[in-house]
Amino acid sequence: MTPHLSAAPPELEGKIVTPVDPRYLLLRSTHTGVAEPALVLLPESTTEVVAALRFARDRDLPVTVRSGGHGVSGHATHDGGVVIDLSALNRVEVLDRRKRLVRVQAGARWAAVGQSLAPYGLAIGSDDHGDLGVGGLATGGGIGWLVRDYGLTIDRIRAADVVLADGTIARADAEHDPDMLWAVRGAGAGVGIVVEFEIEAMEVCDVGYVQIAVEIKRDGRALRQWADHMASATRGLTTTVSVQSCGSALVASITAVVAGTDRHHLRAAVEPLLLIGTRLLDLNVRLTPYHALLATPHLYPGSGQQAGATTNGLLRAMTDDDATAIMAAATMPQQPSIQLRSVGGAVNDVPAGATAYPHRHQDTLVIASVFPPRRGAELDAVWQPLAGRSDGAYGGFESRPGPDAFARIYPGATGQRVTRLWNRYDPDGVFRRKEPGRGRG
Numbered sequence: 187m188t189p190h191l192s193a194a195p196p197e198l199e200g201k202i203v204t205p206v207d208p209r210y211l212l213l214r215s216t217h218t219g220v221a222e223p224a225l226v227l228l229p230e231s232t233t234e235v236v237a238a239l240r241f242a243r244d245r246d247l248p249v250t251v252r253s254g255g256h257g258v259s260g261h262a263t264h265d266g267g268v269v270i271d272l273s274a275l276n277r278v279e280v281l282d283r284r285k286r287l288v289r290v291q292a293g294a295r296w297a298a299v300g301q302s303l304a305p306y307g308l309a310i311g312s313d314d315h316g317d318l319g320v321g322g323l324a325t326g327g328g329i330g331w332l333v334r335d336y337g338l339t340i341d342r343i344r345a346a347d348v349v350l351a352d353g354t355i356a357r358a359d360a361e362h363d364p365d366m367l368w369a370v371r372g373a374g375a376g377v378g379i380v381v382e383f384e385i386e387a388m389e390v391c392d393v394g395y396v397q398i399a400v401e402i403k404r405d406g407r408a409l410r411q412w413a414d415h416m417a418s419a420t421r422g423l424t425t426t427v428s429v430q431s432c433g434s435a436l437v438a439s440i441t442a443v444v445a446g447t448d449r450h451h452l453r454a455a456v457e458p459l460l461l462i463g464t465r466l467l468d469l470n471v472r473l474t475p476y477h478a479l480l481a482t483p484h485l486y487p488g489s490g491q492q493a494g495a496t497t498n499g500l501l502r503a504m505t506d507d508d509a510t511a512i513m514a515a516a517t518m519p520q521q522p523s524i525q526l527r528s529v530g531g532a533v534n535d536v537p538a539g540a541t542a543y544p545h546r547h548q549d550t551l552v553i554a555s556v557f558p559p560r561r562g563a564e565l566d567a568v569w570q571p572l573a574g575r576s577d578g579a580y581g582g583f584e585s586r587p588g589p590d591a592f593a594r595i596y597p598g599a600t601g602q603r604v605t606r607l608w609n610r611y612d613p614d615g616v617f618r619r620k621e622p623g624r625g626r627g
């Protein structure tokens with residue numbers, strides 16, 4: 187039922203989308219979740235975010251926050267509640283070129299951030315998919331194409347402006363509220379609505395982009411070769427590996443990004459990757475502007491098009507048994523997608539207690555997904571060989587948040603501090619009362 191709108195604040199005029207509004211069909215769902223919210227609110231400024239939040243709270247409607255709508259849990263929409271959609275808050279501004287300080291609003295997509303910063307010779311390490319929103323990624327982590335050189339996106343956040351559950355606007359930085367800054371950097375979704383971030387960018391223009399396909403065996407040796415190379419490789423090299431069955435053969439698709447354009451450096455970083463596996467099947471090498479890796483062609487409205495179930499785990503150093511377990515998962519009959527991402531490097535320069543992302547000694551992230559009609563039970567079966575092997579998890583690739591996921595994402599003292607701070611900034615749990623969209627695993 188559509189809530190009573192007669193007392194809507196004037197600043198939200200034209201920005202309240204009900205189910206009978208023609209815009210509703212394009213706004214009700216996300217990339218990963220389909221739902222029927224009662225309303226979608228489209229604020230265009232911080233004061234309008236405050237008005238939107240008050241509007242929902244005054245009517246006792248559950249609230250969910252959406253930036254880019256690519257959260258894998260699909261929780262940026264929900265049946266019967268209010269979605270505060272920040273897509274109109276999408277400005278990107280260089281505040282100080284010398285200090286490389288950039289202000290980005292939460293509703294911007296990373297493709298647009300990349301394009302806006304390219305003329306300045308700057309980039310913010312973010313993700314591999316330009317369609318993701320700034321808000322969800324920069325409150326959770328941010329494992330991008332330059333992660334081993336740049337660190338996580340949250341590692342470079344210097345300040346954030348946040349609308350709290352009671353409608354106050356707070357500034358989180360080292361001087362004003364270091365606790366809030368700590369929580370925003372990794373556990374921001376439970377703090378409030380982060381409207382904008384100040385982030386230190388890095389100097390980067392062109393990068394080397396290499397795609398390699400190799401045939402591999404089931405024994406896990408290829409994954410060990412990859413992990414061994416990454417353990418000693420320059421930080422300028424960041425890679426991902428996807429394992430696919432191709433008939434009776436197994437193929438590893440390796441994507442490598444090398445910061446800079448020095449050909450000697452590129453060759454030294456990438457050549458050992460060509461020796462992985464039993465046979466080189468394909469190789470593509472090019473130099474490209476960094477922002478071109480965050481392509482825009484897939485900027486489309488969310489319609490639940492990627493409604494899978496996803497989980498992940500971090501590994502400290504890959505053992506033979508880890509590699510065997512990953513290969514066992516990858517070859518399961520559920521046909522999962524298994525992806526490995528190199529982390530480490532600059533990520534591990536940050537002390538474990540400095541942000542709400544405490545995983546600072548691991549080198550590899552393993553991500554497993556299954557897609558409809560397969561759901562959570564099938565994902566559990568796929569993950570079974572890896573359960574118990576991993577050391578922590580990343581919230582960005584977990585589609586089923588809950589106590590078990592929380593304990594892996596925020597282990598030990600980090601979890602206690604996250605809970606304490608969420609309760610301090612949002613005592614009524616406004617931002618934790620989430621109903622999943624339909625179609626989740």
Ligand SMILES: Cc1cc2nc3c(=O)[nH]c(=O)nc-3n(C[C@H](O)[C@H](O)[C@H](O)COP(=O)(O)OP(=O)(O)OC[C@H]3O[C@@H](n4cnc5c(N)ncnc54)[C@H](O)[C@@H]3O)c2cc1C
Pocket residue numbers: 216217218250251252253254255256257258260261262263272292312313314315317318319320321322323325326327328329330374375376378379380381492582583
């Ligand atoms: C196809 C795909 C590729 C991905 N690739 C990467 C990758 O390369 N690297 C990586 O690190 N992650 C990656 N992810 C995971 C991604 O980081 C998270 O899903 C992230 O939450 C997406 O941000 P969003 O703004 O689009 O999400 P949304 O769906 O808009 O939001 C997700 C959740 O974040 C919270 N949130 C959103 N905006 C705000 C805000 N402004 N203030 C406070 N809380 C907020 C809310 O709780 C919301 O439910 C990928 C996900 C997908 C689906």
